[in-house]
Amino acid sequence: MAEAKTILVRVKRQAGPQDTPQWEEFSIRWRPNMNVIACLIDIAENPVTSDGRKTTPVSYEANCLEEVCGACAMVINGHSRQACSALVDHLEQPIRLEPMSKFPLVRDLVVDRQRMFNDAKRMRCWVPIDGTYAIGPGPRIAPERQEVAYALSRCIFCGNCLEVCPKVNEHGDFVGAAIVNQVRLFNMHPTGAMHAHERLRAVRGPGGIQECDNAQNCVKACPKGIPLTESNNDVNRQALLDSILGWMFH
Amino acid sequence: MSSTKVILIGGGLAGLMAAIRVAELGHSVDLFSVVPVRRSHSVCAQGGINAAKNLKGEGDSTWQHFDDTVYGGDFLQNQPLVKGMCEAAPGIIDLLDRMGVTFNRTPEGLLDFRRFGGTLYHRTAFAGATTGQQLLYALDEQVRRFESEGKVRKLESWMFLSAVLDDAGVCRGVSAVSLRSGEVRTFPSDAVIVATGGIGAIFRQSTNSVACTGSAQSALFQQGVHYANPEMIQVHPTAIPGEDKCRLISESVRGEGGRVWVPKAAGDGRDPRTIPDAERFYFLEEWYPKYGNLVPRDVATRAIHKVVYELGLGIDGKNMVYLDVTHLPREMLTRKLGGVLEIYEKFVGLDPRDHPMKVFPAQHYTMGGIWVNNENQATNVPGIFAAGECEYQYHGANRLGANSLLSCLYGGMLAGPAAVKYAQSIAKSAESVSSAVYEREQKRQEEIYDRLRSQQGEENPISLWKEMGETMTQHATVIRYNKDLQAADAKLAELQDRYHRINLADTGRWGNQSLHFTRELGNMLVLARLIVQAAALRDESRGAHYKPDFPDRDDEHWLRTTRAEYDNGSFKFQFDPVDTSLIPPRKRSYTSS
Numbered sequence: 001m002a003e004a005k006t007i008l009v010r011v012k013r014q015a016g017p018q019d020t021p022q023w024e025e026f027s028i029r030w031r032p033n034m035n036v037i038a039c040l041i042d043i044a045e046n047p048v049t050s051d052g053r054k055t056t057p058v059s060y061e062a063n064c065l066e067e068v069c070g071a072c073a074m075v076i077n078g079h080s081r082q083a084c085s086a087l088v089d090h091l092e093q094p095i096r097l098e099p100m101s102k103f104p105l106v107r108d109l110v111v112d113r114q115r116m117f118n119d120a121k122r123m124r125c126w127v128p129i130d131g132t133y134a135i136g137p138g139p140r141i142a143p144e145r146q147e148v149a150y151a152l153s154r155c156i157f158c159g160n161c162l163e164v165c166p167k168v169n170e171h172g173d174f175v176g177a178a179i180v181n182q183v184r185l186f187n188m189h190p191t192g193a194m195h196a197h198e199r200l201r202a203v204r205g206p207g208g209i210q211e212c213d214n215a216q217n218c219v220k221a222c223p224k225g226i227p228l229t230e231s232n233n234d235v236n237r238q239a240l241l242d243s244i245l246g247w248m249f250h
Numbered sequence: 251m252s253s254t255k256v257i258l259i260g261g262g263l264a265g266l267m268a269a270i271r272v273a274e275l276g277h278s279v280d281l282f283s284v285v286p287v288r289r290s291h292s293v294c295a296q297g298g299i300n301a302a303k304n305l306k307g308e309g310d311s312t313w314q315h316f317d318d319t320v321y322g323g324d325f326l327q328n329q330p331l332v333k334g335m336c337e338a339a340p341g342i343i344d345l346l347d348r349m350g351v352t353f354n355r356t357p358e359g360l361l362d363f364r365r366f367g368g369t370l371y372h373r374t375a376f377a378g379a380t381t382g383q384q385l386l387y388a389l390d391e392q393v394r395r396f397e398s399e400g401k402v403r404k405l406e407s408w409m410f411l412s413a414v415l416d417d418a419g420v421c422r423g424v425s426a427v428s429l430r431s432g433e434v435r436t437f438p439s440d441a442v443i444v445a446t447g448g449i450g451a452i453f454r455q456s457t458n459s460v461a462c463t464g465s466a467q468s469a470l471f472q473q474g475v476h477y478a479n480p481e482m483i484q485v486h487p488t489a490i491p492g493e494d495k496c497r498l499i500s501e502s503v504r505g506e507g508g509r510v511w512v513p514k515a516a517g518d519g520r521d522p523r524t525i526p527d528a529e530r531f532y533f534l535e536e537w538y539p540k541y542g543n544l545v546p547r548d549v550a551t552r553a554i555h556k557v558v559y560e561l562g563l564g565i566d567g568k569n570m571v572y573l574d575v576t577h578l579p580r581e582m583l584t585r586k587l588g589g590v591l592e593i594y595e596k597f598v599g600l601d602p603r604d605h606p607m608k609v610f611p612a613q614h615y616t617m618g619g620i621w622v623n624n625e626n627q628a629t630n631v632p633g634i635f636a637a638g639e640c641e642y643q644y645h646g647a648n649r650l651g652a653n654s655l656l657s658c659l660y661g662g663m664l665a666g667p668a669a670v671k672y673a674q675s676i677a678k679s680a681e682s683v684s685s686a687v688y689e690r691e692q693k694r695q696e697e698i699y700d701r702l703r704s705q706q707g708e709e710n711p712i713s714l715w716k717e718m719g720e721t722m723t724q725h726a727t728v729i730r731y732n733k734d735l736q737a738a739d740a741k742l743a744e745l746q747d748r749y750h751r752i753n754l755a756d757t758g759r760w761g762n763q764s765l766h767f768t769r770e771l772g773n774m775l776v777l778a779r780l781i782v783q784a785a786a787l788r789d790e791s792r793g794a795h796y797k798p799d800f801p802d803r804d805d806e807h808w809l810r811t812t813r814a815e816y817d818n819g820s821f822k823f824q825f826d827p828v829d830t831s832l833i834p835p836r837k838r839s840y841t842s843s
């Protein structure tokens with residue numbers, strides 16, 4: 001019988017935020033249709049490096065396994081992307097797995113992306129409704145408008161757009177393309193627009209849209225094909241008008 | 251009225267809706283979730299949510315929705331709350347619409363509706379093919395608003411371990427573990443709502459998310475919370491078989507005109523696109539002319555099973571059939587089904603607009619779950635409420651597509667105010683409970699962890715998990731035989747035994763995922779045994795539960811809710827009458843035209 005095919009996976013390990021990172025290599029039995037998550041499950045089942053040393057299972061985040069929850073973002077062969085949709089057969093070997101670098105590290109491939117949720121809070125990314133009581137239907141919306149909004153609202157908060165952004169680093173605190181896109185989404189909604197002024201004020205504030213220098217890495221890294229450059233230009237224009245005309249513009 | 255704190259376990263659709271209701275009433279919420287709530291499993295829901303809005307001039311009504319649901323569930327539901335849910339549905343859609351859900355629209359700017367399985371009406375509102383994602387986001391955003399007002403505190407990356415019960419058996423809070431630091435703590439509260447979702451991980455390769463382990467439900471069951479209809483497990487007819495999970499191809503694909511077929515000749519290896527229509531077997535359309543490809547899931551799943559295993563007509567002799575949309579307009583496919591078709595494209599590497607998809611059934615949903623009463627989502631343990639997929643109330647023996655998102659929201663809407671009302675009605679609040687009650691539970695939980703850390707042996711948690719999944723998928727899904735179920739139970743007992751010989755490669759505290767997974771695995775094994783034992787008892791066929799040795803529904807003996815109670819490692823079963831006061835049971839058949 002021919003020897004079973006194997007896959008080589010190198011993982012950048014780090015036991016905790018204060019520890020020094022180190023690389024470990026694993027050799028995994030190939031099966032059809034494997035993704036990176038399947039490799040990590042194999043490692044958990046047999047946590048032994050390719051040179052036969054016992055180690056611990058690799059910590060990583062994943063939930064939906066179909067690229068809709070955003071959990072599993074990591075840097076794979078140098079590219080920030082979702083691990084569940086990274087199919088082994090399409091990856092160059094050895095496959096290199098690293099944690100995202102722009103977020104605080106928790107352990108191994110797990111990082112803390114809480115800042116994105118905090119920024120969403122700061123930018124009031126919601127439609128302010130009066131209550132959950134039965135007070136009739138929402139506003140009518142033209143299908144064309146719905147289609148634009150739907151495309152924006154598919155953001156899975158994976159953070160890939162922040163990871164690749166040159167303006168998100170230790171020195172700058174740019175909120176990142178995802179949040180700017182959220183501002184556009186909520187300003188588009190007839191009820192959401194009632195808070196447009198506050199959102200635009202926040203998005204002009206510290207770490208706001210002025211930090212963006214249009215590198216456009218974000219739009220290439222986004223797994224959901226969200227038109228981030230367009231959102232950025234749109235919010236930029238809104239912010240400018242808002243700063244000149246204030247609430248009268250709304 | 252003083253302000254109460256409610257603990258919510260789980261931030262999927264059901265949990266978030268309950269949180270909104272509690273906060274809206276002016277009370278505060280501690281919201282626990284193993285994943286950041288925005289990443290909860292509800293984001294996976296693709297097809298849509300049902301409500302009889304009757305915007306297509308078809309004469310649809312909430313009664314018709316109610317009837318389809320009860321008929322689809324093979325009459326195993328207590329009917330009053332199901333009726334309540336169907337009546338509330340149009341208002342729930344309005345609420346979601348006001349929250350900004352990007353539902354698809356008609357040219358007039360109104361909500362668009364599509365058809366789903368088990369109904370003849372266009373009743374399903376949808377946001378592209380990622381409806382669950384859009385709904386969950388809308389609720390997440392409302393909760394974030396309450397969070398910014400200080401009414402909701404999120405404890406994400408905290409895993410619920412157990413309820414804290416006082417000496418009278420009343421719930422006084424919960425114990426939980428931080429998935430980051432490994433710290434175990436107790437949290438007092440007067441009322442707890444459990445909304446921890448599905449149990450797919452018990453079958454390993456299911457359509458569910460990783461966090462759907464049922465561990466919380468099992469822990470509560472072991473503490474005395476009753477569990478109902480565990481044997482009612484839904485297997486979805488159309489998923490892409492996968493190494494790490496089975497990815498769902500939503501029923502909406504058939505709702506928009508997708509057709510299921512196999513080549514008429516066994517082993518016909520031709521490119522499906524070159525096989526002429528006359529040489530294709532559209533078995534669902536042929537066997538069920540009235541509903542065609544939109545028969546309910548249990549019916550479609552069994553039909554596929556028959557075509558593959560009895561008639562030997564699976565594609566290339568394998569367990570697969572075609573789900574074909576290549577005859578439909580590309581523009582419509584992209585606009586209405588883009589999200590699902592993308593999944594096929596990304597994970598299989600072929601564009602379903604050009605190539606018929608290869609699919610097979612996979613475990614998808616649990617109709618059974620935590621027992622709740624017929625009024626307000628309360629369990630049998632005072633102070634514990636449940637909502638969403640983790641409870642059993644709405645779907646009987648088979649859930650209709652697009653009814654789950656609805657039942658999650660409806661259950662959450664009831665549970666929130668009910669928990670508040672309960673908390674305000676009790677004479678003695680958690681504050682006055684002796685700290686010894688909390689210390690006792692904390693110690694119990696820490697001891698379980700210590701034991702796992704210090705265990706010696708040769709077993710590995712992932713291997714045991716795989717064996718459990720295989721056993722469950724093989725014996726407790728589409729077709730069930732008593733002797734197989736008994737063998738499965740014996741196998742699970744063996745796994746429980748080997749569980750005590752798991753040797754963890756990592757015994758540290760910080761971010762130790764395999765430790766927490768092993769904790770959950772112990773609970774999964776209990777629930778797995780409950781499923782197979784209950785399935786063995788029910789000697790009839792009803793909805794998703796099908797036994798060839800007992801092929802008919804037997805109302806005389808089995809129009810009963812299975813209700814289980816934990817008893818020191820074994821289970822006590824009782825069989826409660828079902829409230830069928832509104833629609834008398836009738837024979838369920840989708841074959842007539």
Ligand SMILES: Cc1cc2nc3c(=O)[nH]c(=O)nc-3n(C[C@H](O)[C@H](O)[C@H](O)COP(=O)(O)OP(=O)(O)OC[C@H]3O[C@@H](n4cnc5c(N)ncnc54)[C@H](O)[C@@H]3O)c2cc1C
Nearest residue numbers: 260261262263264292295297298410447638639652654655
């Ligand atoms: C692929 C797929 C597609 C579907 N499509 C549809 C559809 O189109 N229409 C429809 O109506 N239904 C659909 N369903 C069913 C529906 O999505 C689910 O039933 C529903 O989303 C369940 O919601 P939930 O709120 O009960 O739980 P979930 O969304 O699963 O949330 C559970 C929550 O509990 C938390 N949790 C779990 N355990 C613990 C613990 N121990 N401690 C702390 N927190 C915990 C999780 O972190 C999560 O926040 C689909 C299901 C699948 C799998």
Ligand code: SF4
Nearest residue numbers: 155156158159161222
């Ligand atoms: S915009 Fe795209 S890359 Fe950025 S968080 Fe959202 S989905 Fe991820």
Ligand code: FES
Nearest residue numbers: 063065067070084
């Ligand atoms: S696991 Fe959800 S995006 Fe990969």
